[in-house]
Amino acid sequence: MIQLKKGVYWVGAVDWDIKNFHGYVTHRGTTYNSYLLVADKIALVDTVKAHFFETMLRHIKEIVDPSEIDYIISNHGEPDHSGSLTKIAGMAPNAKIIASERGKNILTKYYGDLDITTIKEQPTLDLGGKTLTFVPIPMAHWPDSMVSYVAEDKLLLSNDAFGQHLASAARFNDEVDQDVLMHEAATYYANILMPLCRSVDRAIKALEGVEIDMIAPSHGVIWRKNLGIILEAYKKWVAGETTEKVVIAYDTMWESTKKLAYALAEGVGSEGVPVKVYNLTVSHRSDVIADILEAKAVLIGSPTLNNHVFPTVAGFLAYMRGLKPMNKIGAAFGSYGWAGGAKKFVEEQMKLAGIDVLESDIDVSYKPTEDEWQKAFNYGKMIAQKVKEG
Numbered sequence: 001m002i003q004l005k006k007g008v009y010w011v012g013a014v015d016w017d018i019k020n021f022h023g024y025v026t027h028r029g030t031t032y033n034s035y036l037l038v039a040d041k042i043a044l045v046d047t048v049k050a051h052f053f054e055t056m057l058r059h060i061k062e063i064v065d066p067s068e069i070d071y072i073i074s075n076h077g078e079p080d081h082s083g084s085l086t087k088i089a090g091m092a093p094n095a096k097i098i099a100s101e102r103g104k105n106i107l108t109k110y111y112g113d114l115d116i117t118t119i120k121e122q123p124t125l126d127l128g129g130k131t132l133t134f135v136p137i138p139m140a141h142w143p144d145s146m147v148s149y150v151a152e153d154k155l156l157l158s159n160d161a162f163g164q165h166l167a168s169a170a171r172f173n174d175e176v177d178q179d180v181l182m183h184e185a186a187t188y189y190a191n192i193l194m195p196l197c198r199s200v201d202r203a204i205k206a207l208e209g210v211e212i213d214m215i216a217p218s219h220g221v222i223w224r225k226n227l228g229i230i231l232e233a234y235k236k237w238v239a240g241e242t243t244e245k246v247v248i249a250y251d252t253m254w255e256s257t258k259k260l261a262y263a264l265a266e267g268v269g270s271e272g273v274p275v276k277v278y279n280l281t282v283s284h285r286s287d288v289i290a291d292i293l294e295a296k297a298v299l300i301g302s303p304t305l306n307n308h309v310f311p312t313v314a315g316f317l318a319y320m321r322g323l324k325p326m327n328k329i330g331a332a333f334g335s336y337g338w339a340g341g342a343k344k345f346v347e348e349q350m351k352l353a354g355i356d357v358l359e360s361d362i363d364v365s366y367k368p369t370e371d372e373w374q375k376a377f378n379y380g381k382m383i384a385q386k387v388k389e390g
């Protein structure tokens with residue numbers, strides 16, 4: 001039994017196995033956190049993915065009989081949090097389900113007609129000793145998203161916000177490796193919340209002035225110590241702050257584009273600027289995008305295949321375009337045989353992703369000559385200098 005605060009329990013599930021969360025590679029698995037609040041009345045806040053229902057139920061039964069649950073709060077209708085809602089509601093016949101207006105629509109679409117009270121009808125909920133206030137945070141992550149705040153405990157049940165895909169036997173932020181934790185928090189933000197930064201910013205502002213000493217998200221560990229670390233990180237990410245760093249993502253057919261990528265990396269490195277190089281056949285797009293989150297510059301290379309871009313690069317560009325990284329400069333490079341095409345396509349897609357694309361003539365036929373290798377090195381050096389200029 002895991003108690004966060006007196007009468008507030010974690011009753012979620014750890015998913016050690018999941019390695020692909022709707023297209024995002026979750027190397028370290030995840031958790032689906034649901035919380036049971038026990039006061040004069042009993043409320044369950046969020047549920048778990050459908051096939052973890054039994055786990056959640058076992059955790060609830062350690063504390064109360066499920067039939068005693070008075071309220072089921074759905075902060076967000078995405079199935080990782082609502083997948084067990086109908087089953088637990090079936091075991092708690094007197095429970096009133098509460099969701100946002102849009103949450104009601106989403107839950108109805110997924111699960112059919114349910115008797116749902118909206119937060120417009122009930123913006124707060126007094127459990128007798130614990131008062132929940134529901135704060136909508138639309139588009140952080142879906143239109144229905146909201147958080148539940150428990151004033152007496154200064155506890156924010158933040159749903160997707162401040163989450164991490166991190167399976168762990170530990171439940172609290174001070175119990176896990178801090179580098180791993182912040183890496184997973186950043187990766188989660190980059191792959192899920194980055195394109196919604198304005199909504200996340202609004203959500204953070206909506207919580208300004210609210211006394212919070214614990215943030216319990218619906219994925220990963222609960223922030224109970226040093227909350228400033230994650231709050232400051234979110235402020236930095238929503239503002240699109242960058243560091244002196246260059247990310248190079250490429251693919252290759254006969255190692256010509258690879259040679260250019262490596263020459264560019266050497267050029268960047270020669271200026272003392274950190275650089276990461278990703279081959280898109282062996283690197284997952286969600287890892288690359290995590291590194292791009294705070295990078296100042298992004299260089300993307302593709303060989304021309306059948307007068308067009310290489311498929312792995314096309315896939316990455318589509319992913320990046322949807323995630324809209326902020327405040328980046330970038331450039332395209334590549335190689336071709338008898339006719340080009342890839343570089344132009346890459347440049348267009350980078351522009352559509354919101355990247356400030358610089359002119360580049362790093363586009364070589366067949367195989368880079370020594371001069372062309374040197375040109376790529378010098379181009380990398382120039383990018384690094386621009387990154388240092390800020």
Ligand code: FEO
Binds near residue numbers: 076142
């Ligand atoms: Fe964790 Fe948007 O669901």
